[in-house]
Amino acid sequence: MANHVESLRKPLVHGNKNLKTVTDDVVGIMDKKPTGLWWIGFIIAASALTLGIVAVSYQIMTGIGTWGLNKTVGWAFDITNFVFWVGIGHAGTLISAILFLFRQKWRTSINRSAEAMTIFAVICAGLFPIIHMGRPWMAYWMLPYPNTRGPLWVNFRSPLAWDVFAISTYLIISAVFWYIGMIPDLATVRDRAKTKVKKWIFGFLSFGWSGSFKTWHRYETVYGLLAGLAAPLVVSVHTIVSFDFATSAIPGWHTTTFPPYFVAGAVFSGFAMVLTLLIIARKAMRLEEYITVKHIENMTKVIIVTGGIVTLSYATEFFMAWYSGNGYEQFVFLNRAMGPFAWAYWIMVGCNLLTPQFFWFKKIRTNMIMVFILSIFINIGMWFERFVIIVTSLHRDFLPSAWAMYKPSYVEIATLIGSFGLFFTLFMLFIRYLPIISIGEVKSVLQFKGRHGGEK
């Protein structure tokens, strides 16, 4: 127990930093030449993005008949990707808003990059329903605006219309929260900039921030308010995404456990993605003293908890299928575990139930390579969770004559790879050109070990 108390008192960043060195370290990254690892990551990501652009252009020109969908399985890869990416975004808001409200000071080193990840993930997510429309140039029809077709408004009783509002609100609020948090750091970059161009760019981006405490005072209030708004927002977003399924009358989808199940799954997969990204970023950008093993460990603990909730949800679904006495429900769940898509189901169970259990061991939690590999397994598992939910419920219809199988076409696979390309390209550019660590917030927790620890 004594050991435990001592570990709580460890400084949040390592290497005896003072205010000046924090600025130097974080802003210094932006001046230095990128590491080889950064270039490798960037080139792979940009190639994947190029592939995605080609695939999306092709399917928009040809039509979504290029996909493997049929009359029975009308949703598959595309909506799987959509739900997967929305879920990824949730960890960022959880770290930046909910941990802020709980006064978890360790979040300061990782919140900036986690928020950036949220924005990039939501951008990836938003693309899929738009591509799915087949005629993406009509996407603005989803918004309620006075028009000459009646006016024929959108149907506000439809969960798909709720999605439009939820996702766009989420994107806007996350972007604003991220940018507002970054203004003081952009001013730090401005004040250290040596070239005229850089001075001008960051002078513009930092909105004339002067460090005035009267501004700080109001800024802190607003930051708290935004955190308070973002916390219920993030829960609402995946709740609404789950309504896309739960409000339908399809066995396997029509269940009241979906909202909490989806939100926990989103946080679970999001934290896995944060781990994947930050383990790359801390290495590529030499930030091991800021994003410490302690940070990684804390996140793996969140994964244990949310992984547990996800496991409970899987069990609950099966229990309710049996307990309901509804033949269709029972069939769907037996078919999930033993039908033609059983392989996908068991990948999902293997990755999502077993992987988090490794994190009970400190040796594994503190081994970065192991954490990296396990986080990728969770990413895979959570992608398959959405695939299983969507495809297994659809491919065995109420009428056996309508039963069908689904096989993704190469266009769909290329689009998925492309979305990863977009996500990682944006993230790689972000860690190169913007302050990846919240300089101001890290400075405020440096004093954590200050006066009270006897050291100034």
Added chain:
Amino acid sequence: MKKYFVVSFDNEYDLVNATQEFKNSGFTLLDAFTPYAVHGLDKAMGLKPSRLSKICFMFAFIGLTIGLYGQYWISAVNWPINIGGKPWNSLPGFMPIAFETTVLFAGLGTVFTLLWRTGVLPGRKPKIYAPDVTDDRFVIVLTKDLRSFNSEKAEEISTIHHAVEWQEKLESE
């Protein structure tokens, strides 16, 4: 032309203590400049809690009203369409979007009010009284216009609280 007395510190504790003492000794504080939001400085400077939370509530209320009434007006008044026999005014079904508009209005409204009120806007040039306030310096700026400004006392307080440097400044603009 305005005159200022600018004192710099290298840590937040000295800054807060000095601010307290300047305030108690009757100096007029213009502002403080810090690299991060120093806790306790608002009390030392005698700043009132921000009213932005009320603004936030107001915008949230506007957002909720627009969200609810907008959906009602569109679905039940302007062009009612029978969808699955549901009532024109499907209030429970309107709640998710009403919630989203509430959050959207509250968030954007509060942030724009903050930016407008504090003058942190695109294209603005910062007013810098001392260097390095966005790096590692904590600065207090006192207005020196009043005849009663006691320079010796100000320097004394600065010395006691380990100020790194202090100087008089004229407003340049």
